[in-house]
Amino acid sequence: MHNGGRRSTLCPNCRKLVSTDESSCPHCGLSHPGSVFKNNFWTRGAFSGEDFVRNIIYVNAGMFILSILMNPASMGLSMNPFAFLSPDNRSLLLLGASGTIPIDHFHRWWTLLSANYLHGGILHILFNMIAIKQIAPLVFREYGGYRLIVIYTLSGVGGYVVSYFAGVPFTIGASAALCGLIGSALYYGKSRGGYYGQMVYKQVGGWVIGIFVFGLLFPGINNWAHGGGLLFGVLLGVLMGYQDTKRENLYHKALAGVCALSTVGVLTWAVLSSLYILLVA
Numbered sequence: 001m002h003n004g005g006r007r008s009t010l011c012p013n014c015r016k017l018v019s020t021d022e023s024s025c026p027h028c029g030l031s032h033p034g035s036v037f038k039n040n041f042w043t044r045g046a047f048s049g050e051d052f053v054r055n056i057i058y059v060n061a062g063m064f065i066l067s068i069l070m071n072p073a074s075m076g077l078s079m080n081p082f083a084f085l086s087p088d089n090r091s092l093l094l095l096g097a098s099g100t101i102p103i104d105h106f107h108r109w110w111t112l113l114s115a116n117y118l119h120g121g122i123l124h125i126l127f128n129m130i131a132i133k134q135i136a137p138l139v140f141r142e143y144g145g146y147r148l149i150v151i152y153t154l155s156g157v158g159g160y161v162v163s164y165f166a167g168v169p170f171t172i173g174a175s176a177a178l179c180g181l182i183g184s185a186l187y188y189g190k191s192r193g194g195y196y197g198q199m200v201y202k203q204v205g206g207w208v209i210g211i212f213v214f215g216l217l218f219p220g221i222n223n224w225a226h227g228g229g230l231l232f233g234v235l236l237g238v239l240m241g242y243q244d245t246k247r248e249n250l251y252h253k254a255l256a257g258v259c260a261l262s263t264v265g266v267l268t269w270a271v272l273s274s275l276y277i278l279l280v281a
Helices: 049-069 089-095 100-106 111-117 122-143 145-165 175-192 194-217 223-240 250-280
Strands: 008-010 017-019
Touching (some): 049 111, 049 250, 089 250, 111 145
C-alpha cells in the first residue's frame, strides 16, 4: 500500500510503530519520536539482551586473556582446578583488582569498577559468565536494556564498596555485578506477585542460596561483595522501577550512557597504564 511518502519508525521510548513526522508519539506521548536526536543508535538500544550478554562475555574474556599474557610463566598450570590458568596477582593489580591494598596504598579508586571485569582462573570466569548468560535476559525483559546496564554497573561498584569497607585486601570478579542482577530480579518477583512473580522469586531465590552456600564452603570467596551487590541490585530495582510499573525514560538512558562510558574509560586506562608499566618501567 502506498503511504504518500510517509515513513515509519519505532518510538525510542515505547518501541511502538509511529510515523516519522508525528509531533508526538500517540502511544506514550514522547515529543517528535522520529527526530534523529531521539531515534539513533543509543536511543534505539545499543544493547539488546543478547548483545549485552555477548559484550560482557567478550570484555571479560579479553581482560582474562590479557591478564594471563602479561605473565604467562605464572599461569598456575597445576592439578588444582581452581588454580588452573590463573593470572598472577601483579598482573591483576595492574589491570585493576580492587580492595584495601590497591585503594589505600595506591589510591586506585577506579578499581571499584575495573575489578568487575577480572577473574582469577578459568573456572572463576566460566561460572560467572554462565550465570550472567542465564540471569541477564530475565532482567533485560523485565527492566529493559538501559536499566540492565545501570544495575549491572552500579551493583558491581556497590558490591566492591561494601567489600572495601569490610576490609577485604584484594578482590576481583564479576560476581558482585551478577548478584546485582539477581537482587533486581528478586525484587521484581516479590513486587510483581502473582503466579509469574512467585515463580521468578523462587527461581532467583535458589541462585541466592546457591551462591552463599558456595561462599561458605570454599575459601577465598568474597561474600561481602556478593552481599553488597545483591543489596544494591534490590535498591536499584526499587528506585528505578521495572517495565510493568515504569517504562524506560531519558533518565535511564542518560544514566546507562554514563555507566557505559565510565566502564570503557576505566578499562581503557587500566589496559594502557598496565602496558606502559610493563614496557617502560
